[in-house]
Amino acid sequence: MTWLITGGAGYIGAHVAKAMTAAGERVVVLDDISTGIEERLPAEVTLVRGSASDRAVLDRVLAEHAVTGVVHLAAKKQVGESVAEPLLYYRENVAGLAVLLEAVVAAGVRRFLFSSSAAVYGVPDTELITEETPCAPINPYGETKLAGEWLVRAAGKAYGISTACLRYFNVAGAAEPALADTGVFNVVPMFFDRLTRGEAPRIFGDDYPTPDGTCVRDYIHVADLADAHLAVARKLDEGARDGSGGDLTVNIGRGEGVSVRRLAELVAEVTGRPVEPVVEPRRPGDAARAVASATRMTEELGWTARRGMREMVESAWEGWCLRHPEARTEGERTAGPTC
Numbered sequence: 001m002t003w004l005i006t007g008g009a010g011y012i013g014a015h016v017a018k019a020m021t022a023a024g025e026r027v028v029v030l031d032d033i034s035t036g037i038e039e040r041l042p043a044e045v046t047l048v049r050g051s052a053s054d055r056a057v058l059d060r061v062l063a064e065h066a067v068t069g070v071v072h073l074a075a076k077k078q079v080g081e082s083v084a085e086p087l088l089y090y091r092e093n094v095a096g097l098a099v100l101l102e103a104v105v106a107a108g109v110r111r112f113l114f115s116s117s118a119a120v121y122g123v124p125d126t127e128l129i130t131e132e133t134p135c136a137p138i139n140p141y142g143e144t145k146l147a148g149e150w151l152v153r154a155a156g157k158a159y160g161i162s163t164a165c166l167r168y169f170n171v172a173g174a175a176e177p178a179l180a181d182t183g184v185f186n187v188v189p190m191f192f193d194r195l196t197r198g199e200a201p202r203i204f205g206d207d208y209p210t211p212d213g214t215c216v217r218d219y220i221h222v223a224d225l226a227d228a229h230l231a232v233a234r235k236l237d238e239g240a241r242d243g244s245g246g247d248l249t250v251n252i253g254r255g256e257g258v259s260v261r262r263l264a265e266l267v268a269e270v271t272g273r274p275v276e277p278v279v280e281p282r283r284p285g286d287a288a289r290a291v292a293s294a295t296r297m298t299e300e301l302g303w304t305a306r307r308g309m310r311e312m313v314e315s316a317w318e319g320w321c322l323r324h325p326e327a328r329t330e331g332e333r334t335a336g337p338t339c
Helices: 011-022 055-064 079-084 086-107 140-159 187-196 222-242 260-271 295-301 309-323 330-335
Strands: 002-006 026-031 046-049 069-072 111-117 162-168 170-172 202-204 219-221 247-252 278-280
Touching (some): 002 011, 026 055, 055 086, 079 086, 079 140, 140 162, 170 309, 187 309, 202 260, 219 309, 247 295
Parallel strands (some): 002 026, 111 162
16 A cells, blocks of 8 residues: 655645654655645655646656555645635636546546645534534635535545545644644634744634634644544544445544633633633634534544644643744743753
């Protein structure tokens, strides 16, 4: 078995590469390094620089490395950008996926794992979001992820490919500091960024129908997410080997909600910076609550998230300090490298 991970030098991709190689899987990564970092990858992983929508590159990689399965993570993923540039998102996330699937079919690859998102659900009014909750995305990013799921399932059915679509909820943390998220697009690094610049963290809306008035979200440690990819990849391998195929769609979350205010309190505890957040107006499209039902992954694959919220914040802070040493106080800098 050889797995091709597209976007494998990114934040999530590098964790998936680490988990799969540690478990004995052979991995090759295809990444254009536009946002990925080569140094994140395990030494034994081959990196091919190129686009996951370049048919010539795909044909060469699939053949040269005798690829038998694909984990497709490469995609555009910023909600605001997708609203401003929907054509870019449909071209990259849907048209690009079609090119990849054409190459996969031509190469006879029979295992395909697609990185999807809880954004496919939109803003459902429900206590727990199950895989049967109707999908009603509210932005082009979510639309392209849902369209990608449709395309993956249709190709799987038509060409005998075992497929899986993983709907991620909010990803945080790091398996080690060097693998931490370098972007400032998700709430945890956004809080870190504000604190590092001497500014108060921002909370968007505190008048939601939740216990403390702030939005409630389901957070998953990126190392748990990577372990889930390994479990699903091996399930796909079983289906391809015994001819049973398969079409799996699963939520990846903990099934537990954490409010934005509680998260801000936890960040203050971990960083040692008890700065009171400022409350700003609600952002359009933010759901009051978005928490996964994670029972399908447990029942079908025996997988359950193991890491809690504090571990996510602590590991993310260590990674943030590695790249932003100015985030440490003078006392912490004098004491040593640990945040």
